[in-house]
Structures are given as structure tokens and as C-alpha cells.
Amino acid sequence: MRRAPWTLLLAGATLCAAAHAQQADAPSASDANGAASAATREAAADAVPEAAAEASPAPSDASADGNGAAAAADAAQEEKLYLDAVRALSEGRPDEATGKLERLLEKNSLHAGAWLDLAISHCSLGNQSEAERMFEQIETRFNPPPAIRELIAHYRKSGCKGTQVARRAMSFKLGRGYDSNVNQGSSNRFITVGSGDKLSQVELGPDSLPKGDHFNVLSGDFNQPLGSRGMLLIAQLRALRHSRVDSQDTSSGLLALEKPWSAGAWNGRATAAFGLVRLGGDLYQRQGQVLLRATPPVALGEATSWSLTAGYSGAEYPTRRYYDSHTLDLGSTVAWSAKRASVVLAAGVLGDHGRDTRPGGDRAGWYGSANAFGALGDKAIGEVGISRQSWRSDHAYSPGLIDTTRRQDTTQLRASLQVPVGTHSALQLELRRTWNRENIPLFRYDSHAVQFSWRTDNW
Structure with a gap:
């Protein structure tokens, strides 16, 4: 299944919102569910910049120690790596996307959007067992909203047979x-x-x-x-x-x-x-x-x-x-x-x-x-x-x-x-x-x- 880049970004941002909802300073659960609803509508394409910002991890307490600039630089690098992976996945290069997402999770294991897109990459490559393991981890760790659960169910139903996402022209x-x-x-x-x-x-x-x-x-x-x-x-x-x-x-x-x-x-x-x-x-x-x-x-x-x-x-x-x-x-x-x-x-x-x-x-x-x-x-x-x-x-x-x-x-x-x-x-x-x-x-x-x-x- 080939999806437009903004669809990937919105799905990732929605999952991140659900994960952040578990934190004291995160948006409420109702806000996360509202974002999930937006992810299912193509009319939300104009929200890509906001979705991309929401997908990046929140700054850590390092800023209180005077290292805010370093934390911001790390966040920017992670976001760039994530956007490159999303682009590779949407253009039919799941193998390249997989490598970038794995490097991102090594830096930030709580990046929920990367978890979701890495699972989809494995599914696109035909790695059904690995995709299923990650889908289960997402459901357990991040308690995703209904829109993301529907997306996971769609890929499970496809059987992860490694469909060809890029075609001849x-x-x-x-x-x-x-x-x-x-x-x-x-x-x-x-x-x-x-x-x-x-x-x-x-x-x-x-x-x-x-x-x-x-x-x-x-x-x-x-x-x-x-x-x-x-x-x-x-x-x-x-x-x-x-x-x-x-x-x-x-x-x-x-x-x-x-x-x-x-x-x-x-x-x-x-x-x-x-x-x-x-x-x-x-x-x-x-x-x-x-x-x-x-x-x-x-x-x-x-x-x-x-x-x-x-x-x-x-x-x-x-x-x-x-x-x-x-x-x-x-x-x-x-x-x-x-x-x-x-x-x-x-x-x-x-x-x-x-x-x-x-x-x-x-x-x-x-x-x-x-x-x-x-x-x-x-x-x-x-x-x-x-x-x-x-x-x-x-x-x-x-x-x-x-x-x-x-x-x-x-x-x-x-x-x-x-x-x-x-x-x-x-x-x-x-x-x-x-x-x-x-x-x-x-x-x-x-x-x-x-x-x-x-x-x-x-x-």
C-alpha cells in the first residue's frame, strides 16, 4: 500500500500524541483522539508542518542545565532522520526507510511515529513476524487511538506479503x-x-x-x-x-x-x-x-x-x-x-x-x-x-x-x-x-x- 508522505506524518504525529498523553505535561486524551480523527481525513493535508512538529520528541530536562541548544539540535537531527525515512517509505523504498527508522529508535526509543512506520516498513518488505511483533509493542506501550488501530488492522489483514509499492512508468x-x-x-x-x-x-x-x-x-x-x-x-x-x-x-x-x-x-x-x-x-x-x-x-x-x-x-x-x-x-x-x-x-x-x-x-x-x-x-x-x-x-x-x-x-x-x-x-x-x-x-x-x-x- 502506497501512502502520501503527509498521511505518514499525520499517523506518526497522532501516535506520538497518544504516547505523550500519558505524561503529566502532555495533551489530554481527548486531544489525542481528536488528532487521530484528523489523521483519517485527507483534508488534513495542510496540517503537515504542525504534524511534523508534534511528532518530534519533547525537550528533556537538559535545558535546565544550560544544554537547551544541544537538546534542540538532537531533536532537529532526529526529526530530519524521521522525515527522510517517511519520504523513502512513501516513494517505495521500504528497505531504505527501515535502516533510517532503526537508527532513529537507537537515538530515541520513545518516538512512537518511528515505531509505527518501522512496523509498516517490515510489513511492506514481507517480514510478517517482525511487523506483528512491533504492532503488538505499539498497542501495548502507546495505547494508540482508534484511527491507528484501524491502520494496524489494515496491514495485518494484508498479510504483509511484500507488495511492490513502486511501479514501472x-x-x-x-x-x-x-x-x-x-x-x-x-x-x-x-x-x-x-x-x-x-x-x-x-x-x-x-x-x-x-x-x-x-x-x-x-x-x-x-x-x-x-x-x-x-x-x-x-x-x-x-x-x-x-x-x-x-x-x-x-x-x-x-x-x-x-x-x-x-x-x-x-x-x-x-x-x-x-x-x-x-x-x-x-x-x-x-x-x-x-x-x-x-x-x-x-x-x-x-x-x-x-x-x-x-x-x-x-x-x-x-x-x-x-x-x-x-x-x-x-x-x-x-x-x-x-x-x-x-x-x-x-x-x-x-x-x-x-x-x-x-x-x-x-x-x-x-x-x-x-x-x-x-x-x-x-x-x-x-x-x-x-x-x-x-x-x-x-x-x-x-x-x-x-x-x-x-x-x-x-x-x-x-x-x-x-x-x-x-x-x-x-x-x-x-x-x-x-x-x-x-x-x-x-x-x-x-x-x-x-x-x-x-x-x-x-x-
């Missing part, structure tokens, strides 16, 4: 669009080549100048949970076909495994991926990547999240082996969410080690992006974003022909509007504008694109 996208520069043709018709006093001006051929064309695109994503430990299998396919410039037709596929992890108060996800890209009917690129995402134990509030990323990738180009590269990426992402809008900021540094024969040698760079999402009216969703990436090469691009050390700066603006159609589908209009500014005129280009798509999700 598929999505598809079909689109039609136009790109003013499908081949990233140079914005300069004439370029200067040579070295020293042996310079000459060359006129580029038609294949090196911008070519605009219409295109069709079809893509699909498939996510399959593996086991009960939160591991996810990810598959992505994409095909792009142009009306006239078929040399720029591409097909790509990616296969990845993603797994949650935790170490102390840190948690995150690790991903390993392998992908192939075909260009104009030939194999163009093979790429492997590992990515580690980590969430630091820093309290930023319910609306804000922060994560760190570290990635390493290797790319091979079968027909252009001198372009083979190994790239290290270190970045950070901050996300802020409100009821009808969210903002995501990302930035990082890049290091790219290539072959000795690669033009320009190794590269170093950075990237940054800002994206905002928001509800427009009752159904439509709007998005705007800007991204910037810069590269700096170590050496002259091609000594004797192009003596310049390459400096590349690419900026892209993006805007989209998505309108749901039916239960699983949506129509999307997307606009993109790209400026590639370089100190080598041959590689300087601009483009703008528009795409109209139909997509279907959650199959």
Missing part, C-alpha cells in the same frame, strides 16, 4: 518542428586561415553554412523498479528525422541503473549509464557515465532543497577518434518550490581530457542554468529557462592553420507551454534560441527552433 513524445540551423553552420561566410604573414581568406562551401529544415521527433522513456531497495532501471530512445538534410538525422539510446544510498545523515542517488548515438546512419558516439548525487544534512526549510553532484563520463567517436574525451563534472543544484511555481538553479565546473591529437588539447569550463516552472490558469504549465556553458582550450586549435586557442561560450534560452489533454496526455509548444559565440569565426553560429509535441505519461 512509460512516456512517449511525438513532435514536429523547425530549426533554422540544423547543421550548426558557421555565421561567417569568409574565414581567415594560415599563420604569421601567410594568411589567406577562404569562402566556406554550402555544407558549412546554416541550413534550416523541418523535422519530426519521436522519443520514449521507460522506468522499471528492481526489487524493494529502490533500484531503478531506466531506458531512453530518441529518433530525429529531417525533411531534407538527412545527414543530420540522429538516433540515440541510453540504458541506466539508478540506486539510492545513505551514509550517516547524507543521502542521495548513484547512477551508471551507457549510451549510443547514430548520425546520418552511422555510429557517431559511444558514451559511458557514472553520476553521484548527494543531499547534505542541512536544514533549508520545507520549500528548499540542495544537492551536490559529481560525474565522470567517457566518450568515443568511432569515425573521429581524435575527438575521444574523458570529462569530470562537479556541480550543485538548489531548488525552491511553492504551491504553484518552482525554480531550479544549477552550476558547476568541467574538466575535459582528450587525446594528444585532439585539436586544442584539453579543455576546462563551467556551466550554469536557471529554470522556472509555474501553473498558468487551471491546467496549463509554463516554463522558462536560460543556460550558459563555457569552454577554454589549452593550446592553439590547429598550429599553422588556425593558431588561435579556442574560447567557446554557448547561451540558450528556452520557453515552453504545456496543456493537459485527457488523463495521461498533453500538448506542448516549445521555443529555443541558441547563441554560440567563439573567438574562432569558423565555429560561431546562431539558431532558433520551434517544436509542437504531443506527449503521454504515466502508462
Whole structure:
């Protein structure tokens, strides 16, 4: 049975209220029963912050000895551990939730909410005997109100057979669009080549100048949970076909495994991926990547999240082996969410080690992006974003022909509007504008694109 996080929090807070009712300075039994009644109503979702506060243990007498700050810090750490466990349980990772809840009970054996959710975690994993033992302990130690007893009875009736709480998901996208520069043709018709006093001006051929064309695109994503430990299998396919410039037709596929992890108060996800890209009917690129995402134990509030990323990738180009590269990426992402809008900021540094024969040698760079999402009216969703990436090469691009050390700066603006159609589908209009500014005129280009798509999700 999969429950929303606020349902877990309210149930835990209700059980804590029942336990606290046995203390002299705790709420009365009638107050605890009132909280239990609220836990059974979905309309109580707005009470999550209050429920979370109620679920945390009351400060001990240590504050009377001048250690109030330490006690408050311990309580905050316990609450963070509890919320992380609740999130893991609601997202279909009972094994991860079990570990976090066991660590919490080692710190505070009277955290009634942790007892309840740990019992539910064992039930979700199929550990019927352990779940039953904990259900009995809860009934004996905390004298839970009727709403919690009904919840326990529901899980007992299920038999704790280890139901799969996370399910596979598929999505598809079909689109039609136009790109003013499908081949990233140079914005300069004439370029200067040579070295020293042996310079000459060359006129580029038609294949090196911008070519605009219409295109069709079809893509699909498939996510399959593996086991009960939160591991996810990810598959992505994409095909792009142009009306006239078929040399720029591409097909790509990616296969990845993603797994949650935790170490102390840190948690995150690790991903390993392998992908192939075909260009104009030939194999163009093979790429492997590992990515580690980590969430630091820093309290930023319910609306804000922060994560760190570290990635390493290797790319091979079968027909252009001198372009083979190994790239290290270190970045950070901050996300802020409100009821009808969210903002995501990302930035990082890049290091790219290539072959000795690669033009320009190794590269170093950075990237940054800002994206905002928001509800427009009752159904439509709007998005705007800007991204910037810069590269700096170590050496002259091609000594004797192009003596310049390459400096590349690419900026892209993006805007989209998505309108749901039916239960699983949506129509999307997307606009993109790209400026590639370089100190080598041959590689300087601009483009703008528009795409109209139909997509279907959650199959």
C-alpha cells in the first residue's frame, strides 16, 4: 500500500500524541483522539508542518542545565532522520526507510511515529513476524487511538506479503518542428586561415553554412523498479528525422541503473549509464557515465532543497577518434518550490581530457542554468529557462592553420507551454534560441527552433 508522505506524518504525529498523553505535561486524551480523527481525513493535508512538529520528541530536562541548544539540535537531527525515512517509505523504498527508522529508535526509543512506520516498513518488505511483533509493542506501550488501530488492522489483514509499492512508468513524445540551423553552420561566410604573414581568406562551401529544415521527433522513456531497495532501471530512445538534410538525422539510446544510498545523515542517488548515438546512419558516439548525487544534512526549510553532484563520463567517436574525451563534472543544484511555481538553479565546473591529437588539447569550463516552472490558469504549465556553458582550450586549435586557442561560450534560452489533454496526455509548444559565440569565426553560429509535441505519461 502506497501512502502520501503527509498521511505518514499525520499517523506518526497522532501516535506520538497518544504516547505523550500519558505524561503529566502532555495533551489530554481527548486531544489525542481528536488528532487521530484528523489523521483519517485527507483534508488534513495542510496540517503537515504542525504534524511534523508534534511528532518530534519533547525537550528533556537538559535545558535546565544550560544544554537547551544541544537538546534542540538532537531533536532537529532526529526529526530530519524521521522525515527522510517517511519520504523513502512513501516513494517505495521500504528497505531504505527501515535502516533510517532503526537508527532513529537507537537515538530515541520513545518516538512512537518511528515505531509505527518501522512496523509498516517490515510489513511492506514481507517480514510478517517482525511487523506483528512491533504492532503488538505499539498497542501495548502507546495505547494508540482508534484511527491507528484501524491502520494496524489494515496491514495485518494484508498479510504483509511484500507488495511492490513502486511501479514501472512509460512516456512517449511525438513532435514536429523547425530549426533554422540544423547543421550548426558557421555565421561567417569568409574565414581567415594560415599563420604569421601567410594568411589567406577562404569562402566556406554550402555544407558549412546554416541550413534550416523541418523535422519530426519521436522519443520514449521507460522506468522499471528492481526489487524493494529502490533500484531503478531506466531506458531512453530518441529518433530525429529531417525533411531534407538527412545527414543530420540522429538516433540515440541510453540504458541506466539508478540506486539510492545513505551514509550517516547524507543521502542521495548513484547512477551508471551507457549510451549510443547514430548520425546520418552511422555510429557517431559511444558514451559511458557514472553520476553521484548527494543531499547534505542541512536544514533549508520545507520549500528548499540542495544537492551536490559529481560525474565522470567517457566518450568515443568511432569515425573521429581524435575527438575521444574523458570529462569530470562537479556541480550543485538548489531548488525552491511553492504551491504553484518552482525554480531550479544549477552550476558547476568541467574538466575535459582528450587525446594528444585532439585539436586544442584539453579543455576546462563551467556551466550554469536557471529554470522556472509555474501553473498558468487551471491546467496549463509554463516554463522558462536560460543556460550558459563555457569552454577554454589549452593550446592553439590547429598550429599553422588556425593558431588561435579556442574560447567557446554557448547561451540558450528556452520557453515552453504545456496543456493537459485527457488523463495521461498533453500538448506542448516549445521555443529555443541558441547563441554560440567563439573567438574562432569558423565555429560561431546562431539558431532558433520551434517544436509542437504531443506527449503521454504515466502508462
